[in-house]
Amino acid sequence: MLMLNKTDLHPASFILNGIPGLEDIQIWISFPFFSMYVVAMMGNFGLLYLIHYEDSLHKPMYYFLAMLSLTDLVMCSSTIPKALCIFWFHLKKIGFDECLVQMFFTHTFTGMESGVLMLMALDRYVAICYPLRYSTIFTNNVIAKVGLVTFLRGVLLIIPFTFLTKRLPYCRGNIIYHTFCDHMSVAKLSCGNVKINAIYGLMVALLIGGFDILCITISYTMILRAVVSLSSADAQQKAFSTCTAHICAIVFSYSPAFFSFFSHRFGGHIIPPSCHIIMSNIYVLLPPTMNPVVYGVKTKQIRDCIIRILSGSKNIKSHNKMLRTLGHTMEFPNHTNLDTSLFILLGIPGMEQFHLWLSLPVCCLGTATFVGNITILVVVATEPALHKPVYLFLCMLSTIDLAASFSTVPKLLAILWCGAGHISASACLAQMFFIHAFCMMESTVLLAMAFDRYMAIYYPLCHATILTDSIIVHIGVVAMVWGSMLMPPYRFLIGSLSFCQSQVIPHTYCEHMAVVKLACGDTRPNRVYGLTAALLVIGVDLFCIALSYAFIARAIFRLSSQEARSKALGTCGSHVCVILISYTPALFSFFTHRFGHHVPLHIHILLADDYLLFPPALNPMVYGVKTKEIREKVVKVFQKGQGTGVKACE
Structure with missing residues (x-):
């Protein structure tokens, strides 16, 4: 009997059931998911290519942005392709080990994204508060080291999840009501003691999310104090404008993350499961989709480089001059025949x-x-x-x-x-x-x-x-x-x-x-x-x-x-x-x-x-x-x- 239980309580595979209660419209939900995934892939690969291609973007701020893009690519690619397979082809089966691998990558790179956002906040703090020492503090060597440390932090803190999940007995079925293998969604299938999993999950969230948010808050407090002390309103506006893209990225990342985290632990009987799962997918989709757009819109250097590459112009100033000339042409017609070719x-x-x-x-x-x-x-x-x-x-x-x-x-x-x-x-x-x-x-x-x-x-x-x-x-x-x-x-x-x-x-x-x-x-x-x-x-x-x-x-x-x-x-x-x-x-x-x-x-x-x-x-x-x-x-x-x-x- 003991051997039978041991075999049966460790399933060879799980069934990812998608979004419970919305099965009839999952194929329609897949369209915005697919569109956002395409935009995320194109936008982040575009940013990586642009930063590699343009020498003018070989600066600390853009190196951190490249880390964020790489993290976003891995994070959404760990979950969305499988979700689309569930929605389109009903390929719901996932092996036990595959589930653990997906869990590892998903949580590792969501943690790494939080760490990169914290590094970008420190980058803005140094750039505004210590502009003369900026390039000497954030050297290429330092950037590589802090990036590696951020990655290793996520890996070391997430690896125990796999062992804690693997040790559990599963006697409540093998159907996971989710689109990907999330730690707590898998743990809820266990009939064993999951208190250790819940406590460790909360501890990791506080170590990563709590620590990073604290550092971001301190950085922006110091930035705000430095900016307010500037005498010129133009200088204040210029300093604030360098932070707006990063603030937008923080909002896009942490808002769905907080909702997903706290609703999983404290809103289980109030918030419908479909709402949990949709917010979890938004968390892994929205930041990768919006970050390239936000940085493309708010960062002049990136906008100029995109225009220069796609228009084939070697000099962005000449391109802008041409646009200004066209504007004057519209305002002051000369009433002479133009070349209409x-x-x-x-x-x-x-x-x-x-x-x-x-x-x-x-x-x-x-x-x-x-x-x-x-x-x-x-x-x-x-x-x-x-x-x-x-x-x-x-x-x-x-x-x-x-x-x-x-x-x-x-x-x-x-x-x-x-x-x-x-x-x-x-x-x-x-x-x-x-x-x-x-x-x-x-x-x-x-x-x-x-x-x-x-x-x-x-x-x-x-x-x-x-x-x-x-x-x-x-x-x-x-x-x-x-x-x-x-x-x-x-x-x-x-x-x-x-x-x-x-x-x-x-x-x-x-x-x-x-x-x-x-x-x-x-x-x-x-x-x-x-x-x-x-x-x-x-x-x-x-x-x-x-x-x-x-x-x-x-x-x-x-x-x-x-x-x-x-x-x-x-x-x-x-x-x-x-x-x-x-x-x-x-x-x-x-x-x-x-x-x-x-x-x-x-x-x-x-x-x-x-x-x-x-x-x-x-x-x-x-x-x-x-x-x-x-x-x-x-x-x-x-x-x-x-x-x-x-x-x-x-």
């Missing part, structure tokens, strides 16, 4: 200081667009059960959304990240063609989807015979030809204009009216044709969509059963949401460009960007959430690697 996309005028911040949601929406629409296309292509008119139209919509996104997002990010607004006249016209053509195609496909819903509800028995594959292909071709056919006149109308005011387009992409406003000739033909094309496409499509839904509403309200009405309306919910997401910013942007002269320019541009960013990102989510068939098939496709169906997953 090159335009400059300015971005969002009046919000230049926020460009790097704005790039974060743009990058996340771009990633969500790519992942979501590719998922829709793969699922519909691989599942014969989804080869129906509504899903084939959805594939058309996803293809158009991907193409429209690729026409704008790469250039938009180049402008927001490094001010790379140069675009040739031919590239500008090509971008204009693709953006407007795909927007018109999307409107036509939304009309086709409204017609599909009308046929499905009004003539359900004839639906499959009317909307055959051949008819659907013809509708797709008509949408493509109709959207493309209206665009060539734009090229000739713009080609006939003379540009004598400026080459600077105050926008993030080449929009027709934004380019036309630079001309000093008669632009009435452009305005009239633009309005006519919009009315022909959006006006007619909206009228037909409204007519379809009027017939749908009449058919639904004739049904005697309340359940039948609800079911019929439910089939239209996704399409109605997509129409609202697509047409609301489009109509607002269209009318404010032509009649909203009192609306600030940056509002125009933000709404125009919303129109091109939000529908492609949200359409797959709306259809995935609202359409039961797609939800089930997405789970089924992701489970094929394990040979299980949806029922097995449940």
Whole structure:
């Protein structure tokens, strides 16, 4: 009996169950997790490359930042890939030893991050309080030694966790209600005495977190005293500005850490387990995601180096001079014909200081667009059960959304990240063609989807015979030809204009009216044709969509059963949401460009960007959430690697 217990109470593997209570929406939770992980990887690898590449960044402050980036990379890579495997493929099994290894890396590098933040606080203290001795105190040798000590401190304090966890008997099952192997989550499965684990965990948290926070507090107290003693307000502001990025990093790191730590020990009966686990994942995701963004936005040297590398300019001063010259060109037009072989996309005028911040949601929406629409296309292509008119139209919509996104997002990010607004006249016209053509195609496909819903509800028995594959292909071709056919006149109308005011387009992409406003000739033909094309496409499509839904509403309200009405309306919910997401910013942007002269320019541009960013990102989510068939098939496709169906997953 004793031998049996000894064998059974040490499981060969654990089951990481993900987020309890939220199993049905875990695949949707994975999208922000995946987006943040991609941003974290790109941002931190970018910082490491930049600090290695740029001699001007070979300073103590940036060496500590490189340590922080390396720590963040290991910390989030220890947990997030496994969490995504749980969400996407239901790969929940993890070996006992693998669990201990993950626990070791997770806790070691979270402790190391705290230590690096403490070292960065000491760095700021020495830089402000002893500026003349700064370079002699923090030599390369000293930086390497304190970095090694910080790493060894984490290793030596975390190694006992593995032995304390391994000695425990496990008789409460092997299911860990978490996305990764956290010390206390594993210990709670034990039926033995876990008091030693709890006490040692608390002691380590106080030794690392408590000591580091104490040192950070003392450092900033001394910094504050030194800064306040400065006589010049400019000097005070400059000294404070060197600390803002580090303060933001401290807030991003310690806020979720404190919540996760104390809720695990003292809020077990009050805070839901799902909240615990989400906050734990935010703790390992938020700092790696935000630290590169914060330091990129708040640190001038890093911003300048990014601009210099990505723009190919060897001298950052010449780049800034060029931007100032462009600004003067906008303010003081010389009324002489300009060389129109090159335009400059300015971005969002009046919000230049926020460009790097704005790039974060743009990058996340771009990633969500790519992942979501590719998922829709793969699922519909691989599942014969989804080869129906509504899903084939959805594939058309996803293809158009991907193409429209690729026409704008790469250039938009180049402008927001490094001010790379140069675009040739031919590239500008090509971008204009693709953006407007795909927007018109999307409107036509939304009309086709409204017609599909009308046929499905009004003539359900004839639906499959009317909307055959051949008819659907013809509708797709008509949408493509109709959207493309209206665009060539734009090229000739713009080609006939003379540009004598400026080459600077105050926008993030080449929009027709934004380019036309630079001309000093008669632009009435452009305005009239633009309005006519919009009315022909959006006006007619909206009228037909409204007519379809009027017939749908009449058919639904004739049904005697309340359940039948609800079911019929439910089939239209996704399409109605997509129409609202697509047409609301489009109509607002269209009318404010032509009649909203009192609306600030940056509002125009933000709404125009919303129109091109939000529908492609949200359409797959709306259809995935609202359409039961797609939800089930997405789970089924992701489970094929394990040979299980949806029922097995449940």
